[in-house]
Amino acid sequence: MxxxxxxxxxxxxxxxxxxxxxxVSATKGETIEVINPATQDVLLQVPRGGxxxxxxxxxxxxxxxxxxRDTSPAVRANLLYRYAEVVRAHAEEIxxxxxxxxxxxSWGPSGLPNQLVYAASLADKVRGETLPTTSPDMLGxxxxxxxxxxxxxxxWNTPGPTMMVDLAPAIAAGNTIVIKPAEDxxxxxxxxxxxxxxxxxxxxxxxxxxxYGPEAGAALASHPLVxxxxxxxxxxxxxxxxxxxxxxxxxxxxxxxxxxxxxxxRDAPLGKAIPTIVRSITFNTGQVCAxxxxxxxxxxxxxxxxxxxxxxxxxxxxxxxxxEVEMGPLIxxxxxxxxxxxxxxxxxEGAELVTGGHKLSGEKFDxxxxxxxxxxxxxxxxxxxxxEEVFGPVLSVISYRDEEEAVEIANGxxxxxxxSIWTSDVGRAVRLARRVEAGQVSINSTWSxxxxxxxxxxxxxxxxxxxxxxxxVLEYTQVKSVIVNGEA
Ligand code: ADP
Numbered sequence: 001m002x003x004x005x006x007x008x009x010x011x012x013x014x015x016x017x018x019x020x021x022x023x024v025s026a027t028k029g030e031t032i033e034v035i036n037p038a039t040q041d042v043l044l045q046v047p048r049g050g051x052x053x054x055x056x057x058x059x060x061x062x063x064x065x066x067x068x069r070d071t072s073p074a075v076r077a078n079l080l081y082r083y084a085e086v087v088r089a090h091a092e093e094i095x096x097x098x099x100x101x102x103x104x105x106s107w108g109p110s111g112l113p114n115q116l117v118y119a120a121s122l123a124d125k126v127r128g129e130t131l132p133t134t135s136p137d138m139l140g141x142x143x144x145x146x147x148x149x150x151x152x153x154x155x156w157n158t159p160g161p162t163m164m165v166d167l168a169p170a171i172a173a174g175n176t177i178v179i180k181p182a183e184d185x186x187x188x189x190x191x192x193x194x195x196x197x198x199x200x201x202x203x204x205x206x207x208x209x210x211x212y213g214p215e216a217g218a219a220l221a222s223h224p225l226v227x228x229x230x231x232x233x234x235x236x237x238x239x240x241x242x243x244x245x246x247x248x249x250x251x252x253x254x255x256x257x258x259x260x261x262x263x264x265x266r267d268a269p270l271g272k273a274i275p276t277i278v279r280s281i282t283f284n285t286g287q288v289c290a291x292x293x294x295x296x297x298x299x300x301x302x303x304x305x306x307x308x309x310x311x312x313x314x315x316x317x318x319x320x321x322x323x324e325v326e327m328g329p330l331i332x333x334x335x336x337x338x339x340x341x342x343x344x345x346x347x348x349e350g351a352e353l354v355t356g357g358h359k360l361s362g363e364k365f366d367x368x369x370x371x372x373x374x375x376x377x378x379x380x381x382x383x384x385x386x387x388e389e390v391f392g393p394v395l396s397v398i399s400y401r402d403e404e405e406a407v408e409i410a411n412g413x414x415x416x417x418x419x420s421i422w423t424s425d426v427g428r429a430v431r432l433a434r435r436v437e438a439g440q441v442s443i444n445s446t447w448s449x450x451x452x453x454x455x456x457x458x459x460x461x462x463x464x465x466x467x468x469x470x471x472x473v474l475e476y477t478q479v480k481s482v483i484v485n486g487e488a
Pocket of ligand 1 (some may be wrong): 153154155156180181182183211212213214215216217218219221232233234235237238240241
């Protein structure tokens with residue numbers, strides 16, 4: 001598999017990031033090693049960007065902005081369609097890079113081209129309104145205009161899709177963008193930026209500055225010429241980014257963590273529920289904000305369901321990116337320590353370990369950060385394992401007696417990103433869907449599955465702002481009222 005590693009060097013320019021259409025090193029010349037979390041092999045060096053690099057990128061984006069804003073929306077749309085085609089043509093390389101840096105198995109056909117097509121189709125549909133006036137000689141109207149330079153800070157778990165969620169609507173609306181990928185997995189973002197240039201998107205419209213969060217990330221969030229921000233990551237860092245934005249009065253959206261409940265009722269269609277519940281906590285090794293990390297089950301069903309899930313968890317194939325597996329390693333040693341810490345903590349708090357709970361060992365696993373898919377039963381709602389985001393393949397089972405208690409437990413964390421309700425009773429499903437505090441509720445399904453353009457985002461400390469929906473392009477515009485006084 002070392003050929004896969006060296007092939008990244010042939011796709012990306014070692015030690016360089018993208019500023020104003022040029023691939024340049026960090027001004028201080030320092031780099032960060034990006035590793036494969038399954039083997040710790042070094043994949044590539046990327047620049048350790050800082051304040052000056054961010055400043056250069058924002059300057060380049062500012063310079064590119066007026067021409068991009070004034071480009072016909074139909075032309076912008078066509079460039080995005082072309083970008084979608086280029087991304088489709090390079091889907092295999094994109095997938096390989098993301099698999100190598102995140103350590104995940106292949107997920108099949110990429111959703112990135114469709115994300116671009118969706119935004120492209122909205123680029124020339126941004127419109128204002130005419131307004132009633134007090135006199136026939138007056139005209140009132142609104143224009144929707146782009147902000148200017150927008151900043152986007154991306155996490156390491158799903159770098160490609162998360163970058164596209166910000167980039168596509170932002171540039172469709174006529175903004176230019178500076179992206180700061182995560183230090184653990186910046187390569188997919190760099191490659192997608194390279195493909196944007198290949199598609200003909202003008203220099204300076206898409207810029208990527210790599211670096212550490214407190215350096216490049218903080219510099220971007222506090223840059224006075226950034227007019228709108230978006231952040232995806234942990235609540236703690238999200239709060240710091242908000243503080244930086246508050247100083248400059250810059251609007252933003254934040255997409256943070258989750259402790260998403262899977263609420264299983266007595267009459268649930270278990271044949272469908274069980275594989276989905278397994279997948280929703282082992283997908284990307286549990287490293288997704290929407291992971292279904294809490295199983296809320298009616299007490300009378302608990303034993304049967306936990307037994308079936310335990311069997312299913314034991315069958316989840318775990319391994320490195322080049323194998324036909326369902327689950328890869330965690331991203332880093334730091335995350336491994338964190339997940340194992342939560343597992344130990346759960347035992348100390350009195351939760352019952354049903355399956356998993358260990359670091360995997362053996363030739364295939366020893367150099368990577370592999371942890372078994374894990375279930376804890378008899379978890380009490382107040383335990384840390386039931387309250388805090390683990391960001392690993394750890395499912396907490398909590399039982400409830402009635403619907404009222406289920407809702408109370410489901411809503412009893414600081415988070416509210418997504419939730420699933422499993423039942424054959426439509427009335428109960430709808431009632432529960434209304435009462436659960438979450439930005440997205442799936443009935444007998446999982447988040448965003450099969451729905452095009454479902455708005456995504458959090459309630460409570462899972463964040464605010466919605467992405468992915470038909471309004472996503474409008475979110476990157478500001479409204480100007482124009483008043484024309486034609487009175488004599
Ligand atoms: P994690 O702890 O899992 O890496 P974070 O929320 O800290 O999650 O990281 C998400 C993104 O935020 C990454 O791109 C990271 O570099 C960036 N980041 C981290 N700290 C800061 C900060 N102080 N200011 C701005 N961005 C930051």
